[in-house]
Amino acid sequence: MTPAQAIGALDRQLAKHGQTVTLRKGNTTVGQAVVKAFVRGVTADDLTADITQTAKKVTLSPTGLDAFGLPGANTIVKHADGQGGIIGMPEIIRLNDIVVRINMVIKG
Known part of the structure; x- marks a missing residue:
């Protein structure tokens, strides 16, 4: 599988089954990105001192992130059930x- 094929397959699944999320660098709306992602709850195997049952797993494609860049530790993810x-x-x-x-894990 080529990288383009892998991204294309993920983009198709996100378009059909994903939900809209907003990525923000810190507490600002300047330069935010609105993309599709899979947002799921964590499993018992994921739980640690930092990851609780209210955390969410988020998977997204690099498509649409050119201007935003890759998300980092200061990124806030806003989704249908809240943000973290x-x-x-x-x-x-x-x-x-x-x-x-x-792939990332977000608070709540």
Whole structure:
């Protein structure tokens, strides 16, 4: 699978089944990005001192993030059920050195 194929497959699934989220760098609306993402609850295996049952797993595509850039630890993710800051650093998945998926855990 090429990086373009992986991104295309994720983008198609997000378009069909994802929900709209807003990414913000800190507490500002300047330069925010509105993209589709999968937002899911965490499982019992995910729970740690920093990750509680109210945390959410968020998966998004790099598509639409050119101006925003990759989300970092100061990113706030606003979704249909509320909003939360990223716990730790996002997991950046690459194929052949190209970002194809971003996984992160957010508070509440």
